Amino acid sequence: MTSTRYEAIIGLEVHAQLLTRTKMFCGCSTAYGLAPNTAICPVCLGLPGALPVPNRTAIAYAVRAGLTLGCTVRRASRWARKNYYYPDLAKGYQISQFDEPLNERGFLDIATSSGTKRVGITRIHVEEDAAKNLHGVGAGTDTLVDFNRAGMPLIEIVGEPELRSSEEAEAYLKALREALMFAGVNDGNLEEGSFRCDANVSLRPVGEERFGTRCELKNINSFKFVRKAIDYEIARQEAILSSGGTIRQETRTWSSTQGKTLSLRSKEQADDYRYFVDPDLPTLVVDDAWLEAIRASLPERAEARRARYEAALGLTAYDAHVLTAHPRIADYFEETAKALAARCARSLPLAQAGKRVANFVQAEVLRVVSTDGLEASFPCSPAYLAELLALVEDETINGKIAKDVFADVIETGKAPAEIVKRKGLVQVKDASAIEEAVRDVLARHPKERESFQGGKLSVKGFFVGQIMRALKGANPAVVNEILDRLLAEP
Amino acid sequence: MSERISLDEVRKVAKLARLALEDDALERLRTDLGDILAWMAALERLDTSGIEPTFQAIEARGALREDEPSPGLRHGEALRAAARSSHGGFAVPKVMEGE
């Protein structure tokens, strides 16, 4: 939504759950969907006397996130307590970071209609998640609290208020999600809440430098809602401002059922969080050796993969995008391309192998892939797919047969070569055998040959069909060539 | 009586701390806190310019845990300690979402 009088100022805060086995400060499981309150302990339940001990892998993942987003990683960062009361907050405070967070000053490049835009990232800090309040369970009016989620490891990525439209906000979120997924630290699952977004939205008159009063939008849990919620909020604020009103600083929530944002609380009612350094936790130190080890283990970023696919694997920009829709799809593609190139070492350079695999994956494989968070399940291994495509490459079968064989591989789990052999799908490419078959067919159909020579060229298709049936598959190019030659004979 | 802290401030702090106190208790706290804060004013005399704060007098290396699961509380044992529970959850007075 664009306005001529006002400019929208949007900054996003994203909470992303780190893909560890255990929680941020205790050894409880992070598995999703367990029965309520079955993954809890004195630490995450905030029992008297329990103490937090940070999860090394969670810190390593948070550093990965910082590195992948170009942040400066603070070698000594501090834990802080954010104090407030809420039944989903076990200890009456959240362990987070305040002054001196782990990562600062990063950036994210996003694609906009007017080209690539670099958006600043203020900070990425580590914190623990709150429990989950369940409403309307059973007959009572109580709220029930499930502490399985309490203490899940999160990073909060605070973006600079440099986004100017809901389109940019959506592009930012998608780019961020992609970056975290390719770094292997987050599964990007908005539905399960492992990637959550709050948006700060304000308006200012075009040409004005100062920011206007902002509202914080919570509960934006799908990409569809990001655009809707921000557009609604921009329109709401614009209506107020253009009729001479003032914006109240408040927290609002997006109601997908009503299609609008609703006020939750005004800033005057806000808590005073009384942040202070958590005395239970010493300074968080990331030393040289550890930082370098994390840097070395950082998976390749999506943009880098795309550039490499274009440069080395013969892909178009479009293909590269499609194949990096998910890190596991990209892995699958690369593995298959390498295996195919290795099988056809003499005939097929990597760039061509890449293109062949890309085409087949996009046409056939993507239809049958299912993804779940960072996982994806493929019905056929990269090795089998490479074997199948190698059969096409050495002209044992043609492309059309390959599709049938692929379907067969999925169904039976058998190796492509075995299927081709067992079903007799090997195409004849020996020219003399083909010529013999062509001559035989022509000899057995003199009437059709006459009508061809009389100008009815469509009869050629009939001959090809007969020849193919007789040969049980053959290289169509060779068949056509021989057929044309023999038909031209007097 | 000390003017270090007003009754309104005491009330505000009590609200922040979720302590529902009667007026006489708030009055008493105003006196006590006022006296203590007035006495603490002596700290202003201490020159701390350029001094780093101490968050932990003797700081440990800050060891981290490995990402290995460890046994937690049994579901029933945890819920039994609660004032009320139902359907496997800790039952609390109704919460307005976003409250």
Add this chain to the structure above:
Amino acid sequence: MLHDSSARALRDAIVRGERGALEVTRAFLERIDALDPKLHAFLYVDAEGALAQAASVERKRREGAALGPLAGVPIAIKDNLCVRGIPTTCASRVLEGWIAPYDATVIERLRAADAIIVGKTNMDEFAMGSSNETSAFGPVHNPWDLERAPGGSSGGSAAAVAGGLAPLALGSDTGGSVRQPAAFSGLVALKPTYGRVSRYGLVAFASSLDQIGPFARDVHDCAIVSEVIAGHDPRDATSLEREVGSYTASLGEGVRGVRVGVVRDTLASGVEPGVTRAVERAIETLRALGAIVVDVTLPTAEHAVSAYYIVAPAECSSNLARFDGMRFGPRVEEGGLEETYGKTRARFGREVQRRIMLGTYVLSAGYYDAFYAKAQKARTLIARDYERAFEACDVVLTPTAPSVAFRLGAKLERPLEMYLADIFTLPASLAGLPALSVPAGLSEGLPVGIQLTGRAFDEATLFRVAAAFEAASDHHTRRPPAFFGGAA
């Protein structure tokens, strides 16, 4: 008499088979039954658990298994330490009826040492107080004079050991809570270096200051328990990985050449003459033993009370937020959520409320820098004072408290006066240093304690100096007459 034996004498008798662990445990349980009504040192006596533990020690002995350093020795536990399966109340209505579902690390270590946990001791509510009068379940009485306070906040633990209801006890010390009651009760107690003993399972009061420390009737027993409970714990991130070493090995080495620093200036005001005399006598004793006595100064220590009563309440206001009746503990459910929070938490006693309020205030927007940040900087200066002092000496000697045990009720409604009496114990707490209180005689029939403060991790020197001092005097043989049938 069993109840007058040292812990190591009991242990040795049990190991040699002269006494049974069950016999010893029963004797102390009977003594608790008979005498605790006078003292109110215990909030819970775990006779069943203690006897089961004693039976297992006897079984181990019969089977020829190695017995731990506290085999069969009863020990009383301050009620802010979690012991699995029995109540932990912190002497508060807010935690009434709560059964800890796990053992604190120190409890695991005591069990591994074959100690017998006899029960949970009374204390100031959430360890906030210096007289044990803020307990929601009534005060503890000092065995030396039942009209007097045993000190606090670990008053129940002190009274239990002083009255011979247990040879050993654990307390916790945030600003002096084992040292001051030890002084008031004629006992030895150590506050270890911050991070030396795991805090896992200690209900937090002020996390950057809290340490668990033992009470005993002599230095050697105190050193044994200290050694058992010290050491790194992966469940406490503030726990130090440094090697503990032996606290008992150097006990007999004497003090020849040890430099004892005496603080004569700013801290001297307001000290009772009887206490001053005891301190002077102690200095002379140490000098006579060959120690080198030097004067040192702690110029920032006068600000310790202010700094402490900002930092500790600030941390407590956050640490006590979890007592909201939502997941455990009693809930006063009235009206909606906010009302329930307020009414439930209004069950904290007055002193705890006072500190929560003070702590919330000093952390709140607009006051943080003037109070909390300032106090944390004062801590840095206090630590530097000690660094400078330890260039000239090996231990710093002061009184533990400015007075002997005061009368119950004397200071309860005068919080500031109560806070000011912590002046000698607070500086070491703020600097995280180890400090030990050892008996230094009687003043008007009541015990006086002196405090030895050492370098970080140097508990061994404190024990060594205290042992030499103890050996050269008979202070530690004094017993409260009403509990030991006349002067010992």
